[in-house]
Amino acid sequence: MxxxxxxxxxxxxxxxxxxxxxxAELLHGTQETPKKMRHTSIRNYFLRGMEKLAEPxxxxxxxxxxxxxxxxxxxTALAEILRSKDKNGIDL
Numbered sequence: 001m002x003x004x005x006x007x008x009x010x011x012x013x014x015x016x017x018x019x020x021x022x023x024a025e026l027l028h029g030t031q032e033t034p035k036k037m038r039h040t041s042i043r044n045y046f047l048r049g050m051e052k053l054a055e056p057x058x059x060x061x062x063x064x065x066x067x068x069x070x071x072x073x074x075x076t077a078l079a080e081i082l083r084s085k086d087k088n089g090i091d092l
Contacts, residue, residue: 017079020046050075 018026020039028036050069057074058065068074 050078053078 020042023042024037024039027042047069051065054065054068054074057063057068061068
């Protein structure tokens with residue numbers, strides 16, 4: 001059954017990035033993952049990583065770690081920081 005939840009700020013989309021399904025297909029059959037990975041597993045790994053990055057922000061704000069990590073604005077901001085590193089030649 002599909003999740004009918006509406007997100008207040010939409011979804012994070014990236015023009016030059018891969019979706020969860022494409023990432024799952026790339027990982028299918030590689031040495032590290034001989035079994036097929038589902039796109040939902042890839043999404044869960046991604047969100048867990050986002051939650052780790054959101055922990056310091058959650059301590060400063062009144063929002064939960066999960067709420068921040070799932071916010072498309074947070075995800076887009078992190079993507080922009082990583083892109084600016086490439087453009088400016090800055091090592092983080």
